[in-house]
Amino acid sequence: MRPADWLAREVLVTVGTGGVGKTTVAAALGLEAARRGRRALVITIDPARRLADALDVGELGHEPREVPSEVLARVGIEGDGELHAMMLDTKRAFDEVVEGLAPDRDVYERIHANPIYRNLSDALAGSREYSAMDKLARLHAQGDWDLIVVDTPPATHALDFLDAPRRLTAFLDSSMLRALAQPAMLAGRMGLRFLRSGAELVLGAIQRVTGFEFLSALSEFVVGFEGLFGGIDERAREVAALLRSERCGFVLVAGAEPQQVRRASTFWARLQEEQVPLVGVIVNRMRGWPAGEAPDPDASIETARAWLHDALGASSEHADAILAIARRHAALARRDARLAEQLADALGASSGPVRHVPLLDQDVAALAALDRIAAHVFERPAPAGAGPAEQLLAAGQPWKT
Ligand SMILES: Nc1ncnc2c1ncn2[C@@H]1O[C@H](COP(=O)(O)OP(=O)(O)OP(=O)(O)O)[C@@H](O)[C@H]1O
Numbered sequence: 083m084r085p086a087d088w089l090a091r092e093v094l095v096t097v098g099t100g101g102v103g104k105t106t107v108a109a110a111l112g113l114e115a116a117r118r119g120r121r122a123l124v125i126t127i128d129p130a131r132r133l134a135d136a137l138d139v140g141e142l143g144h145e146p147r148e149v150p151s152e153v154l155a156r157v158g159i160e161g162d163g164e165l166h167a168m169m170l171d172t173k174r175a176f177d178e179v180v181e182g183l184a185p186d187r188d189v190y191e192r193i194h195a196n197p198i199y200r201n202l203s204d205a206l207a208g209s210r211e212y213s214a215m216d217k218l219a220r221l222h223a224q225g226d227w228d229l230i231v232v233d234t235p236p237a238t239h240a241l242d243f244l245d246a247p248r249r250l251t252a253f254l255d256s257s258m259l260r261a262l263a264q265p266a267m268l269a270g271r272m273g274l275r276f277l278r279s280g281a282e283l284v285l286g287a288i289q290r291v292t293g294f295e296f297l298s299a300l301s302e303f304v305v306g307f308e309g310l311f312g313g314i315d316e317r318a319r320e321v322a323a324l325l326r327s328e329r330c331g332f333v334l335v336a337g338a339e340p341q342q343v344r345r346a347s348t349f350w351a352r353l354q355e356e357q358v359p360l361v362g363v364i365v366n367r368m369r370g371w372p373a374g375e376a377p378d379p380d381a382s383i384e385t386a387r388a389w390l391h392d393a394l395g396a397s398s399e400h401a402d403a404i405l406a407i408a409r410r411h412a413a414l415a416r417r418d419a420r421l422a423e424q425l426a427d428a429l430g431a432s433s434g435p436v437r438h439v440p441l442l443d444q445d446v447a448a449l450a451a452l453d454r455i456a457a458h459v460f461e462r463p464a465p466a467g468a469g470p471a472e473q474l475l476a477a478g479q480p481w482k483t
């Protein structure tokens with residue numbers, strides 16, 4: 083599927099291993115959607131200031147903020163398109179989950195005030211991922227955006243957030259949790275058996291230290307939650323259905339590194355098993371050659387030297403220094419191209435065209451840089467702002483004899 087068609091989906095999810103550029107690509111996809119006249123929302127989980135700075139929205143918080151139209155105009159986006167961004171606060175999102183499920187304000191406040199909930203809600207198995215997905219479902223249902231782009235935390239093999247609803251309900255449902263919630267059981271006959279394993283030994287110790295308080299709080303917590311299980315289950319099914327439908331698309335981001343070929347293909351296989359709709363692959367931070375295919379670093383030296391003399395009027399000393407750098411860069415560009423090719427082979431036909439995004443000469447901390455990334459993904463002509471060397475080489479193609 084061509085990148086332009088990705089933008090017709092209602093939800094796009096960027097996935098990949100750590101540091102490959104998921105957050106950056108998510109923002110670039112949202113920006114391109116805005117350029118094409120759509121109302122886009124980017125949900126990030128990255129607390130780094132970089133993205134907020136690039137989008138010029140001040141601070142990114144739990145509520146969507148619109149990128150001012152004059153900021154979009156700086157990169158030539160002037161139509162009806164809109165770009166909104168927010169940074170997910172999973173703790174608040176989980177509170178919202180509980181609030182939404184609680185039958186009334188009273189029940190919610192009782193759960194919320196419970197010390198176990200306050201300390202554990204963040205650590206509950208799958209609760210972060212679950213609340214992220216829940217927030218997505220809510221925002222999607224709100225219908226204010228044509229496209230929602232979701233950034234995800236780094237994942238090696240497992241896609242925790244796809245699995246989260248199941249893990250969370252399993253945890254809340256677990257007989258151990260229920261048993262612990264009944265202090266009588268611990269004190270009674272079953273208690274002795276329970277106290278044998280490590281976790282229960284710890285709980286036993288806590289009980290000795292804190293007395294009845296801890297167990298009664300835990301009991302109240304579980305009892306309070308019990309009525310909400312059904313709601314969590316139902317919402318989990320809705321989210322899972324959305325993520326596996328054709329309304330959604332997953333974009334895998336990978337790096338041009340030897341390790342990445344293996345990791346990205348494992349990841350891809352896992353996504354296929356999960357039956358999520360895969361729409362495409364981006365190999366990010368490629369050390370590309372500005373004017374197409376990188377030259378053989380050992381070839382065409384004389385042509386290139388002659389061209390450099392003409393173009394720059396440089397002394398032969400400078401020309402040689404520039405040539406040495408260019409040869410090194412050409413070798414790296416050829417290596418990255420080879421790795422990207424290996425990755426495409428490993429993924430097979432199912433991946434569709436693999437898009438390449440070059441390593442920019444600076445960190446992506448400005449809207450113009452995000453726009454350059456989008457231009458590469460969507461095969462638009464490179465926007466202004468490409469480095470002078472890049473422009474010069476792109477114009478001259480000195481290596482082509
Ligand atoms: N094409 C690029 N050229 C130059 N720098 C890039 C490029 N893509 C991303 N970066 C930079 O690389 C760093 C990591 O990118 P990013 O935060 O998007 O990765 P991530 O996959 O979201 O990381 P994490 O797994 O930690 O969430 C950032 O500093 C970003 O500005």
Ligand SMILES: [Mg+2]
Pocket residue numbers: 104105106128233234235
């Ligand atoms: Mg990130």
